[in-house]
Amino acid sequence: xxxxxxxxxxxxxxxxxxxxxxxxxxxxxxxxxxxxxxxxxxxxxxxxxxxxxxxxxxxxxxxxxxxxxxxxxxxxxxxxxxxxxxxxxxxxxxxxxxxxxxxxxxxxxxxxxxxxxxxxxxxxxxxxxxxxxxxxxxxxxxxxxxxxxxxxxxxxxxxxxxxxxxxxxxxxxxxxxxxxxxxxxxxxxxxxxxxxxxxxxxxxxxxxxxxxxxxxxxxxxxxxxxxxxxxxxxxxxxxxxxxxxxxxxxxxxxxxxxxxxxxxxxxxxxxxxxxxxxxxxxxxxxxxxxxxxxxxxxxxxxxxxxxxxxxxxxxxxxxxxxxxxxxxxxxxxxxxxxxxxxxxxxxxxxxxxxxxxxxxxxxxxxxxxxxxxxxxxxxxxxxxxxxxxxxxxxxxxxxxxxxxxxxxxxxxxxxxxxxxxxxxxxxxxxxxxxxxxxxxxxxxxxxxxxxxxxxxxxxxxxxxxxxxxx
DNA sequence: ATGTAC
Numbered sequence: 001x002x003x004x005x006x007x008x009x010x011x012x013x014x015x016x017x018x019x020x021x022x023x024x025x026x027x028x029x030x031x032x033x034x035x036x037x038x039x040x041x042x043x044x045x046x047x048x049x050x051x052x053x054x055x056x057x058x059x060x061x062x063x064x065x066x067x068x069x070x071x072x073x074x075x076x077x078x079x080x081x082x083x084x085x086x087x088x089x090x091x092x093x094x095x096x097x098x099x100x101x102x103x104x105x106x107x108x109x110x111x112x113x114x115x116x117x118x119x120x121x122x123x124x125x126x127x128x129x130x131x132x133x134x135x136x137x138x139x140x141x142x143x144x145x146x147x148x149x150x151x152x153x154x155x156x157x158x159x160x161x162x163x164x165x166x167x168x169x170x171x172x173x174x175x176x177x178x179x180x181x182x183x184x185x186x187x188x189x190x191x192x193x194x195x196x197x198x199x200x201x202x203x204x205x206x207x208x209x210x211x212x213x214x215x216x217x218x219x220x221x222x223x224x225x226x227x228x229x230x231x232x233x234x235x236x237x238x239x240x241x242x243x244x245x246x247x248x249x250x251x252x253x254x255x256x257x258x259x260x261x262x263x264x265x266x267x268x269x270x271x272x273x274x275x276x277x278x279x280x281x282x283x284x285x286x287x288x289x290x291x292x293x294x295x296x297x298x299x300x301x302x303x304x305x306x307x308x309x310x311x312x313x314x315x316x317x318x319x320x321x322x323x324x325x326x327x328x329x330x331x332x333x334x335x336x337x338x339x340x341x342x343x344x345x346x347x348x349x350x351x352x353x354x355x356x357x358x359x360x361x362x363x364x365x366x367x368x369x370x371x372x373x374x375x376x377x378x379x380x381x382x383x384x385x386x387x388x389x390x391x392x393x394x395x396x397x398x399x400x401x402x403x404x405x406x407x408x409x410x411x412x413x414x415x416x417x418x419x420x421x422x423x424x425x426x427x428x429x430x431x432x433x434x435x436x437x438x439x440x441x442x443x444x445x446x447x448x449x450x451x452x453x454x455x456x457x458x459x460x461x462x463x464x465x466x467x468x469x470x
Numbered sequence: 471a472t473g474t475a476c
Contacts, residue, residue, distance in 0.1 A: 096471040
């Protein structure tokens with residue numbers, strides 16, 4: 001599968017034709033502008049085609065404009081599988097189960113924060129543990145950890161880490177049904193237990209941002225966002241627990257794929273029938289990891305609020321919290337009928353046209369790369385009919401971590417941030433070149449494509465003031 | 471992404 005085979009189906013819509021020789025069951029669709037086409041990897045096209053061969057796939061194997069090559073499924077990939085004829089695949093969710101984004105809005109405005117951004121960033125850095133292997137401040141018992149897996153963000157709110165209103169503003173209210181801690185391995189529990197309330201590493205971040213532009217005043221007002229207002233954005237996931245759960249089930253599914261005679265063009269696509277015991281077990285463990293991630297972001301929000309209270313005698317309101325690595329049981333209209341499907345979103349964000357948190361379309365949060373803008377959007381009807389209610393998840397990597405380290409320096413990147421008056425704090429200096437804006441696609445272009453496609457609509461643009469890098 | 475390896 002190569003570039004020459006892509007067929008233009010519309011502005012920003014490129015089809016990967018259904019190739020019988022490859023046993024594709026549906027065509028692929030990749031959403032790109034001419035600018036983003038330059039970054040498209042051959043491997044990502046192949047992965048879109050590979051996913052199209054999996055049993056029970058509906059309509060299309062999709063890739064968002066921030067697509068890049070991942071483990072089995074592309075990052076930026078969306079695929080829906082029939083609940084009875086289809087499959088579940090850990091590679092379609094990703095290692096960092098429920099990696100996601102949360103936005104809090106403060107009562108402060110840019111000019112109030114500007115003179116104190118250094119001390120605020122330092123205080124946040126000291127309050128929220130970050131980096132590889134970082135541990136949280138909580139000491140959980142086995143039983144409490146099971147509670148986190150079962151109840152998600154509600155577990156934290158019940159213990160005073162936030163308020164009940166927070167839950168209303170989380171995707172799925174911060175808890176996925178069907179979680180079962182007995183389906184989580186002892187090793188995954190051991191890794192997860194000390195880490196609750198920690199940021200992690202890599203592209204995870206905590207940023208102090210300000211609203212740079214409002215595009216949709218009605219939605220922005222409802223979400224509580226005004227120009228120049230200061231926000232805190234968190235990008236984090238399920239830490240070692242989710243990673244271990246993914247590893248455990250991938251290993252199990254390698255053998256199970258053979259048992260169920262599922263032919264795979266790539267071993268990394270290991271999967272099992274959606275109605276099998278193995279699939280039920282994976283879904284229960286994945287939901288537990290998803291709930292851990294929501295609890296993790298909820299607990300970190302508590303420490304953010306604690307810092308705001310101490311430093312500015314104020315607090316912050318939760319705007320929304322989205323998952324962008326998850327499989328969910330959803331009903332969609334497919335070929336005129338309503339159908340239950342497992343939607344795999346791997347580096348893709350839910351963008352429903354309805355949501356009960358504000359009574360309008362669902363808020364969508366898209367983090368940019370370090371030093372660049374982030375966006376608040378909302379979902380659309382068009383997303384419901386063309387992408388199973390999904391949109392992009394971020395800028396999307398273009399340089400590998402290694403390539404970024406080779407071509408960029410800590411000093412150069414930090415100076416670039418300084419020129420934009422952005423303060424940065426990190427324990428891991430190697431993360432600075434790896435997460436530099438130059439290592440990612442231009443976020444404004446990605447947002448432009450999803451907006452022009454109509455699969456989400458921009459509400460506000462946020463620009464960073466202080467960055468904590470994991 | 472990740473106690474950066476089966």
